Amino acid sequence: xxxxxxxxxxxxxxxxxxxxxxxxxxxxxxxxxxxxxxxxxxxxxxxxxxxxxxxxxxxxxxxxxxxxxxxxxxxxxxxxxxxxxxxxxxxxxxxxxxxxxxxxxxxxxxxxxxxxxxxxxxxxxxxxxxxxxxxxxxxxxxxxxxxxxxxxxxxxxxxxx
Amino acid sequence: xxxxxxxxxxxxxxxxxxxxxxxxxxxxxxxxxxxxxxxxxxxxxxxxxxxxxxxxxxxxxxxxxxxxxxxxxxxxxxxxxxxxxxxxxxxxxxxxxxxxxxxxxxxxxxxxxxxxxxxxxxxxxxxxxxxxxxxxxxxxxxxxxxxxxxxxxxxxxxxxxxxxxxxxxxxxxxxxxxxxxxxxxxxxxxxxxxxxxxxxxxxxxxxxxxxxxxxxxxxxxxxxxxxxxxxxxxxxxxxxxxxxxxxxxxxxxxxxxxxxxxxxxxxxxxxxxxxxxxxxxxxxxxxxxxxxxxxxxxxxxxxxxxxxxxxxxxxxxxxxxxxxxxxxxxxxxxxxxxxxxxxxxxxxx
Numbered sequence: 001x002x003x004x005x006x007x008x009x010x011x012x013x014x015x016x017x018x019x020x021x022x023x024x025x026x027x028x029x030x031x032x033x034x035x036x037x038x039x040x041x042x043x044x045x046x047x048x049x050x051x052x053x054x055x056x057x058x059x060x061x062x063x064x065x066x067x068x069x070x071x072x073x074x075x076x077x078x079x080x081x082x083x084x085x086x087x088x089x090x091x092x093x094x095x096x097x098x099x100x101x102x103x104x105x106x107x108x109x110x111x112x113x114x115x116x117x118x119x120x121x122x123x124x125x126x127x128x129x130x131x132x133x134x135x136x137x138x139x140x141x142x143x144x145x146x147x148x149x150x151x152x153x154x155x156x157x158x159x160x161x
Numbered sequence: 162x163x164x165x166x167x168x169x170x171x172x173x174x175x176x177x178x179x180x181x182x183x184x185x186x187x188x189x190x191x192x193x194x195x196x197x198x199x200x201x202x203x204x205x206x207x208x209x210x211x212x213x214x215x216x217x218x219x220x221x222x223x224x225x226x227x228x229x230x231x232x233x234x235x236x237x238x239x240x241x242x243x244x245x246x247x248x249x250x251x252x253x254x255x256x257x258x259x260x261x262x263x264x265x266x267x268x269x270x271x272x273x274x275x276x277x278x279x280x281x282x283x284x285x286x287x288x289x290x291x292x293x294x295x296x297x298x299x300x301x302x303x304x305x306x307x308x309x310x311x312x313x314x315x316x317x318x319x320x321x322x323x324x325x326x327x328x329x330x331x332x333x334x335x336x337x338x339x340x341x342x343x344x345x346x347x348x349x350x351x352x353x354x355x356x357x358x359x360x361x362x363x364x365x366x367x368x369x370x371x372x373x374x375x376x377x378x379x380x381x382x383x384x385x386x387x388x389x390x391x392x393x394x395x396x397x398x399x400x401x402x403x404x405x406x407x408x409x410x411x412x413x414x415x416x417x418x419x420x421x422x423x424x425x426x427x428x429x430x431x432x433x434x435x436x437x438x439x440x441x442x443x444x445x446x447x448x449x450x451x452x453x454x455x456x457x458x459x460x461x462x463x464x465x466x467x468x469x470x471x472x473x474x475x476x477x478x479x480x481x482x483x484x485x486x487x488x489x490x491x492x493x494x495x496x497x498x499x500x501x502x503x504x505x506x507x508x509x510x
Contacts, residue, residue, distance in 0.1 A: 027199045027213040053364050054193070055223035055376045056186025056256050062216065064197040078202035086195050088187040088220070146201075160220065161187050 024070025025079065025146070034059035034157060058160050059092065066142070067151040079142035081154055084110060085135060089158035093132035098140045098154030105130075106137040113139050185312040189222035189257030189370045222257035222369030224341045225378030228390040231316065236332060236395035239323050244279070246291050247319045247392035251339045253309035254387070255378060257370040260306035260342035264352050265319055269334040269391065276321040276333040276394050283307050284316035291318040306342050321394055327437075331396045338389040343368050344381045358383040399437045399496045405429045405446075408504065423509045424455060430500040431491055438495035443477075446487045448507055454480050454487065458506035461489055480505075 032048040039045045048061055064081055068074055081098075085091055093116075096103045104113035107121050107130045119130035140154045187193075194215045201208050231248040239245045253259055263283075267276045282291055282298040292298055298318065301307075307315050321335055338353045347365045350357045361382045368375035380387040409426040410417040419425070429446060433439050448454050459466045461478055470479030470488045477490030489503050 024203060024208060025199055025201050025211055027197055027211050029195055029197050029213040029216040031195065031216040031218055051218055053221045053374045053376055054218050055189075055221050055378075060193070060218065062195055064213065066199055070203075072203045075202045075205065078200075080200045081197055082199075083195065083197040086193045088191060088193050160193065 026067045026069045028065045030063050032061045034061050054160060056160050059157055061157050063153050063155045065153040068146045068148050071148055074146040076145040077143050081140045084137045088161050090133045091135045092157040092159055095157035096138050100144050101140040101142050104139050105135045107134045110137040186256045187220050188311060189220055190373050191220040193218040219373060221374040221376050223255045223376045223378045224343055225254035225380045226261055226339045227252045227254045227387045228337055228339050230390045230392045232392050236393040238397035244322050245394050247335050249317045249337045249390050250314050251317055252314035253311055256311050258310050260308045261339035262306045262345055263301055263317060264338040266336040269336050271334055274324055274327050274331055274333040276335050277324055279320040279322055282318045327396050333394045334391050336389050336391045341381060343375050353388050399433045399439050401439055402432050403429055421509055424506050426506045429503045432500035433494045433496045438493055440493045442491035442494050444489045444491055448485045451510055452507035453510055455506040455508055460504045462502050
């Protein structure tokens, strides 16, 4: 009984200490499904729904939320969020978004990043401009400082292969 | 309500596009995991990176099938025995393993006759085309749905026979459908004409591979087309087939050397293949200059005939000396009837 109590105590302590010691920025990821629907004027609009079911060709919308849960302000321009794309998905061109961020992409598994126009891939021995389907990783650099308690989020869409 | 209906319409379009341009896709049951990492600095000091918990999504099984006719869009001609084999390919276009019930419908209401369905076979012996027998393809039995992995395809042969009383050039249609077991069980439908097929995107919890959800693909919705394919059976001919053989060669000395005076007995078998019948059939066989007709040698189906021919004799069988031609009026001959055998003897000049 005593041993069990200690174990639980240590878990609680770690949970309490964790944000105090270093986790000034907390990060969470959530996923929704993008469902195209026709609005009253006959236009196709995107609607985000909870993920009940996903099959190939469905479009997923990921939201990454970052929060300054610490007591100190995080330096301007220092928050860098990196998201490797799940292997079973392809990035949807133009879908990455993040208020106050610079967005770059990688086609080499996250070794190098550049803006879409500057990315090249090797195809049949020739270096050609990369396409959205070549992207492996997305990176957001958040330009403002993040004060304690402040939060922000970035998003992107992929299509399930 | 209206919004919901429109949703389906759009999904329909998307599914149609995806089915046409993409393969089967990520396998049912796959876990799609997404994790982000953040690095940051406080007062110029880099802090340890923080990783998010993974957002995990499990891929459900989309139930889809594509049935195509392998007969190239051309009508199947019936063979001499009035039978024909229609071949189809059934492809599992979903992303999981699925059994498909084969449904043959010969009563396709588009005019024409209803072919008689004798038996369907699942190609299984590795030899293209239908083979029947011990080392042949597997006869399909009701309830014995072939199980196909994602993107796997199988060839199905359907053996058909012409019904009686079908005229030449008439056409009949046979349709093969492949109904996914999962959909058949969940919705109580077994035939594409059944009411009760769900809408595209409908979800059946737990019905997919290894307990994932099953999602109804476009092929298994009311009015869908890729669940079935049709083949047209056309009554061909009828065609007259002649085969001439030398039955006996007799050189008069117990041998078969072909020299002057050697007698050669020929048989011409006349039959009609295809379907229907040929009327007023007249057989003429000019005897070449190197041979001469042996008078009184003509017989039809073993019955001797005199040598007189039309118009001098009413039996329409004889030897026309003016044209050196054996002439036999066969008359009406239906397809599939026993061949009429005309025999006569010639002598080498």
